[in-house]
Amino acid sequence: MNTSGKKSNVRYVMLGFMGAAMLVNFIDRATLSVAAPVMSKELGFSAADMGWAFSAFGWAYMLCQIPGGILLDKFGSRLVYGLAMIVWSVFTFLQGAVYLFPSAFVMLFVFRFLMGMAESPATPASSRLSVQWFPNNERGFATSIYQTAPYVALGVFTPILSYVITLFSWHYVFFSAGLLGIVFGLFWLGFVRDPLKHKSINNEELAYIRNGGGIPELGSATQQKQAISWQQVKNMCANRMMVGVYIGQFCLTSITWFFFTWFPTYLYQDKGMSIIKVGLAAAIPAIAGFVGGIVGGMLSDYLLRKGYSLTFSRKLPIVLGMLLSCSIIIANYTQSAPLVIFVMSLAFFAKGFSNLGWCVLSDTSPKEALGLAGGIFNTFGNVAGILTPLVIGFIIQATGSFDWAIIYIGSMGLIGVISYLFIVGKLERLTLDAAPGTPAVDAVLHKS
Template sequence: MKNSDKKTHIRYLMLVFMGVAMLVNFIDRATLSVAAPVMSKELNFSAADMGWAFSAFGWAYMLFQIPGGILLDKFGSRLVYGLAMIVWSIFTFLQGGVYLFPSVFMALFILRFLMGMAEAPATPASSRLSVQWFPDRERGFATSIYQTAPYVALGVFTPVLSWVISIYSWHYVFYSAGLLGIVFGAFWLMFVRDPLKHKSINQQELDYIREGGGIPELGSAQRQSQQKVSWAQIKTMCSNRMMIGVYIGQFCLTSITWFFFTWFPTYLYQEKGLSIIKVGLVAAIPAIAGFVGGIIGGMLSDYLLRKGYSLTFSRKLPIVSGMLLSCSIIVANYTQSIPVVIFVMSLAFFAKGFSNLGWCVLSDTSPKEVLGLAGGIFNTFGNVAGILTPLVIGFIIQATGSFDWAIIYVGSMGIVGVISYLFIVGKLQRLTLSPAPDLTASKTAVHN
């Protein structure tokens, strides 16, 4: 640990790593959506086939959230996240060669499934690190940084990946994204550390984090030995009314995200008749708006908290107002003007970013003893949308030949989310787990 009278700011360096790691995460997720318009045509995939291919990631991502959370609590975010990044990037790279397999569709589905399995600990790991490295009054901003990575992935890299397709082929989208993740995964393992193990942090910064509500000790052997978690306690966490409302809200937000990460380029290509290069450029505009919305929403929430407003008001105001505004996406069904469509999509994605504080709420309310597991449970419920959204949209397009009802489905998620936060969530407060029963003592008492 560094000795200095002036407080260090190592937490911001860790935030840079968290942001870039999440960026790599979502670039790999976006590869299929960018390649889909050309790839599906070359490989003769129907809309329903693409719906299943898009959803493969979601199935694994949802199923492995809780196991991933358990691994995080046992081995820590640094090791689990770093190794996971390298593994999912290998699976991304291999998707560029699916045409070499006897069953192309099955190979694609399996590789996307394995990629989703490896990515399962990613967002819970970031949430866990934000609690380790940041006090409460900075956590909204920290969360907004790593949660805006999807918008950067779409805004910056969609045009780049579209250019790669136009110059080379769709295969190189997967090759380039996979190599990027493997390299950064190695850098993560070399440079990222927990607060108590980082050589450059000083006691003043540790005290600042701890006194502000952060938990630098999270993951230490001493803290892990302080609390044993039972399945009854996990059941309590899953059945708590506040958390159920937060889970529903996250499902709604994730539904909007997955439309933009799966079908949006195809929507522009097929429904609006744009070329693949124009798709890449146009798809970047809503993503940039989402990035701006995410930063403003996180900063507003922290500002309200610093001004003395309650945690409930400070977090709910951006979430509820943003989800309500995201319903504006439905207007796209009633215009043929490309500029108007892009404006509406940008407004909806800005609103989605503005309301994207679900992970911050989770960090504020989850039991401190099981933040990794809590993140896994939260992301399990939220990412049911990763399965349903691409499938529902795929079958709607297959049945109607149009995106109209698909857009209505996405827009309706904002209304459901608002209802959940206003009428189910209630007051935001940190849950506490009752001590797990001491079975040894119980048996001794019975014996005596």
Template structure:
């Protein structure tokens, strides 16, 4: 049976009617910019890591724990962050999120001045922990904003656009951060990214509004997105009474016992395992396993990221294309995910080649596949109950980012035990296979969850 949101296609505009504005695409552009900074801040430690670990005396296991510090708090903050979004709205919560995580990123640049290695390690772990806590509302906010601004047949493209910013962050910022670390020292990587984030936070506060309050949107665009299923009332005054309530744990339980959502959560955990390999250990892999310099890593790491960016845009576009061609929402979302994860599994082939350009090609193909299949946030926008869109996104991100805790630590132990990255690549590839199985055999039909009162 076709998804009801898919059926709500807007009618063509009659001759002489008002031409609709395209403010929604500016909104998704801002989500793209903020998400790029989000991921660049997460990756600062992987770029600064080789030089920093040498200065502070960190081995691979210790680095694994430091890499994971971000994810511990990021996971813990998902449900509270989602509740804050539902309570106070996306604009204000996102502003404070970006501002605070940028301040904590900047402060990491002072770690090297603490003198004692032990004190520096504790302070680094604490600051990474605080960055993760501050970033917790970011992706639930992205999904929430897309659900309120976009009709269902454009959500795949919109979600893929902001999600592909994680690759663009590497394309743009990895060479810059690599150059800064090479020329000025690893401390300045944190100073630079912290300052950029603070500036963007204030730009966000100035230009972002809800659909019904945006000064540049016209009636034609508002009607277009509403007819297509956009949830434009999420932050409006009529819902303030409901917003004052705390988290409804009975409704949270309904989300946690829904088979479709559990399959989506498991799939996201596995897909996020790939994300955190590339965010944390991939630059270290290029230095330690492939003998590259940190300056080379900054530029070489951007090549697979370009492929991930292209894959992300194509995956979302292809999904929406399938919807417009009459395929069900289930087929349109699952197909890119399964194909993308199959391509991601090719990274295991890097264990069997020695030529550097072949290794980069294999990683680029895996990056492309991960981007092509990264439609989880589109699925969240499609399935989240309108009463708990923030909490629903927070739950999804909680399960996904448990991988941010486990992946760096598991890979750290694999490297310490075996002395190479071979087992680590097999571990990451196996997670892509589990994601495929989850979407094929657990998720079932993709549809919006209706909560019982």
């Protein structure tokens, strides 16, 4: 451990690793949406087929959230996340070779399903790491950094991967993304450590994290561990505050999955853009989403530092952003490509601005079960990962148009606003013994 008197800032190095890991995560998720317009035509997949292929990831991702959370609480984020990254990247790579199998569609579904299983601990691991490494008044910013990875993946890598298709073929989208993930997974295992085991951190930084509400001891031998019963899990699922947060996350994830699945196809088919133009056009809303995510997280932390309550500081960006995301419906009333891109950019900026669900989870989950709580939260949220691509696929199949699909996505913002305003209530940290209707509060952490 570093013994210098000046407070170290190792937490920002770890934040860089967290952001890069989430970037790799979402590049792998985005590969199919980038390849889909060309891949589906070459392999003869219908809109409904692609809906099922897009949803395969969501089925596995949702079903494995709770088991993934249990693994995180038992073995820690460093090991579980690193190994998971290598495994999901292997399945990403294999998607580029589905044409070699007797049924390309079946193997695509299987590989996407297995990739979803392997990625299930990713976001809960980041949430858990943010509690270990950051005090409360920096956690909104930390969360915004790793939660903006989807926007960077879309904004920077969609044009790059689209260009790869024009140079080579859709197969190399999967090959290149898979290799990137495998290499970074090895780097993660080599360099990432928990706070108490990192050689460069000093006592001053540990005290700063701890006194600010962070839990650097999380998962260490010094932390007193408590057995978790299924009744306590049920209490977390049934708590009114958490139910409202789950609904809000479902709505946000629905918007995310539209952009990560059908958006390039929407631009290609509905707006008649070429693959190169699709890559460039899809990047603009993603950049707006990145900016929105950073601004929303910084605003939330600023309000907290100014003495506003945790509830007001977290809810204000969420409610305002979700309300503004409804503007996506305007795209149905114009054929102007620049206006469509502007509307999509505004909606994605708003989605990023409101994307503080994981920060809320870090603020409110029982400190004894942050991995499990993250798994439960992501399970409910990622039902959208199944429903969104399927619903949109069937809408297109039935109507031949994206109009009702855009209305469906726009309505998610309004539902999320209603949930946070009328269901969530006051944000408080739960204990494992919290009753379903009235959250018990950990007094020490609540005061902090």
